[in-house]
Amino acid sequence: MTVKENLRPGGRSARVQASVHKAVRELMAEMSRADVTIPLIAGKAGVTPSTIYRRWGDLQQLLADVAVDRLRPDMQPVDAGSGKADLQAWAEQYAEEMSSGPGREMIRDVLAAQAGANACKCAEFTRQQIGVIAERAKARGEVFPDVERVMDQVVAPIIYRILFGDVPATRRVRDLVARVMSATD
Amino acid sequence: MTVKENLRPGGRSARVQASVHKAVRELMAEMSRADVTIPLIAGKAGVTPSTIYRRWGDLQQLLADVAVDRLRPDMQPVDAGSGKADLQAWAEQYAEEMSSGPGREMIRDVLAAQAGANACKCAEFTRQQIGVIAERAKARGEVFPDVERVMDQVVAPIIYRILFGDVPATRRVRDLVARVMSATD
DNA sequence: TTATAAAAGCAAATTATTTGCGTTAATAGT
DNA sequence: ACTATTAACGCAAATAATTTGCTTTTATAA
Numbered sequence: 070m071t072v073k074e075n076l077r078p079g080g081r082s083a084r085v086q087a088s089v090h091k092a093v094r095e096l097m098a099e100m101s102r103a104d105v106t107i108p109l110i111a112g113k114a115g116v117t118p119s120t121i122y123r124r125w126g127d128l129q130q131l132l133a134d135v136a137v138d139r140l141r142p143d144m145q146p147v148d149a150g151s152g153k154a155d156l157q158a159w160a161e162q163y164a165e166e167m168s169s170g171p172g173r174e175m176i177r178d179v180l181a182a183q184a185g186a187n188a189c190k191c192a193e194f195t196r197q198q199i200g201v202i203a204e205r206a207k208a209r210g211e212v213f214p215d216v217e218r219v220m221d222q223v224v225a226p227i228i229y230r231i232l233f234g235d236v237p238a239t240r241r242v243r244d245l246v247a248r249v250m251s252a253t254d
Numbered sequence: 255m256t257v258k259e260n261l262r263p264g265g266r267s268a269r270v271q272a273s274v275h276k277a278v279r280e281l282m283a284e285m286s287r288a289d290v291t292i293p294l295i296a297g298k299a300g301v302t303p304s305t306i307y308r309r310w311g312d313l314q315q316l317l318a319d320v321a322v323d324r325l326r327p328d329m330q331p332v333d334a335g336s337g338k339a340d341l342q343a344w345a346e347q348y349a350e351e352m353s354s355g356p357g358r359e360m361i362r363d364v365l366a367a368q369a370g371a372n373a374c375k376c377a378e379f380t381r382q383q384i385g386v387i388a389e390r391a392k393a394r395g396e397v398f399p400d401v402e403r404v405m406d407q408v409v410a411p412i413i414y415r416i417l418f419g420d421v422p423a424t425r426r427v428r429d430l431v432a433r434v435m436s437a438t439d
Numbered sequence: 440t441t442a443t444a445a446a447a448g449c450a451a452a453t454t455a456t457t458t459g460c461g462t463t464a465a466t467a468g469t
Numbered sequence: 470a471c472t473a474t475t476a477a478c479g480c481a482a483a484t485a486a487t488t489t490g491c492t493t494t495t496a497t498a499a
Contacts, residue, residue: 081495082446103368108486117448122487124446129366180417181314181366183288192418221430225414226406232365232417233377245406252433266464267477293455302479307456309477 088114089121093135102174107131133182136175140191146198152206152213156223157246159202161239163195164227168236176232195224214249222249273299274306278320287359292316318367321360325376331383337391337398341408342431344387346424348380349412353421361417380409399434407434 092114096105107128111118125131146159166172179187199219206213214222223245230237277299281290292313296303310316331344351357364372384404391398399407408430415422 079496080446085447106486118486119449119488120447127487177365180362185419188417189419192414220414221411222407225410228414229377229405229410232373234370234374248437270478291455303455304457304480305478312456 085114085116085120085124089116089131090135090138093131094139097171097174129178129182130184132178133184133187136178137187137190140175140179140194142194142198146202148205152202152209152211153246153250155202155205156199156219156250157243159198160223160227160242160246163224164231164237164239164242167228168231173231176228180232192220196220199224214252218252219249222252270299270301270305270309274301274316275320275323278316279324282356282359314363314367315369317363318369318372321363322372322375325360325364325379327379327383331387333390337387337394337396338431338435340387340390341384341404341435342428344383345408345412345427345431348409349416349422349424349427352413353416358416361413365417377405381405384409399437403437404434407437 089110092110093105096110096113105128107121108118110131111121114121121131125134146155149155149158167176176191179191196216199216203213203216203219223242226245227237227242230241274295277295278290281295281298290313292306293303295316296306299306306316310319331340334340334343352361361376364376381401384401388398388401388404408427411430412422412427415426
């Protein structure tokens with residue numbers, strides 16, 4: 070029922086995982102999520118449904134697994150010259166990606182699965198990105214807020230609004246960043 | 255497929271909705287969520303499964319519907335003497351309720367359903383509660399932050415941490431409230 | 440090489456979901 | 470008050486998804 074974390078690169082398990090993930094990504098791109106089923110995924114991936122059921126348990130777990138994979142940052146935050154500029158650029162891009170259709174779906178998939186571990190991982194990705202910005206700022210001799218404070222005052226409001234209604238406007242994101250950067254305590 | 259909003263109090267639809275909601279609440283209390291199925295709910299509620307499928311579409315929508323109902327605040331925020339005290343008391347209780355086992359599950363149920371309307375409603379409940387606190391503070395002649403700022407700086411961090419890993423400690427909640435109340439801009 | 444164990448395939452059994460059709464019950468018009 | 474209309478429900482058959490026991494494959498270590 071549990072997905073193995075460290076798969077040998079060329080092993081059979083790794084190949085199955087890769088083809089199943091690929092099938093999920095492709096199906097999600099070409100049809101509504103309500104129509105994606107495990108037998109369908111299995112067919113496209115060239116495996117039996119029971120393989121998927123045994124490995125992932127159910128559709129939600131599988132979707133969450135795929136979503137975490139896609140939410141993993143693929144690059145370091147861009148260096149915009151200062152901590153504030155870095156954070157602003159990062160936050161705007163983050164908000165845009167996460168509020169897009171696919172972004173929202175991925176977040177929802179991660180949260181909908183019962184295992185909380187996936188959600189934790191996503192928060193950890195974000196923390197690391199902000200950590201990079203913070204380290205860089207400190208290396209320049211700037212003052213930079215604590216990472217946890219940035220999580221509370223920038224990341225949390227962005228995600229909350231995406232999940233519970235709004236799409237946060239660029240203007241709002243800029244304000245969040247300005248506020249956390251101006252706090253002096 | 256869509257759930258009627260305004261049901262006549264004594265109508266048949268209202269009775270079905272009530273018995274189905276009741277069955278869901280009872281089943282969720284006595285067994286794991288993974289084991290709750292629509293045929294089971296239907297049996298306990300004394301209706302046919304097809305009735306539930308036609309009215310709610312699938313299990314997630316039904317669970318979301320029940321969860322929104324349970325997340326509706328049943329009372330006004332207590333008056334603790336000042337805006338800050340009110341907000342602090344409210345935030346602590348809110349954090350405690352939402353981070354409890356059932357609280358977490360309800361939030362997840364609301365977010366997991368594809369219809370975003372349920373999630374919006376929940377945020378609206380919260381906004382209204384804070385609105386009451388804000389009005390009361392202003393009636394006393396106090397300064398009180400904008401409701402949207404409280405959503406960003408207090409509610410969002412609490413919910414974000416509940417969803418993505420942590421249980422926010424009382425200490426942390428107190429800090430969030432203190433920070434939003436001390437901001438003067 | 441060969442032994443071992445984990446993961447996959449296959450197919451039957453079970454369970455959930457969809458759907459067509461007849462019935463009931465609430466609502467509006469006479 | 471009575472009847473026409475319509476939305477929602479029950480029932481049961483058809484379809485689709487999920488689970489499970491058993492066999493076979495394949496990667497790994499002896």
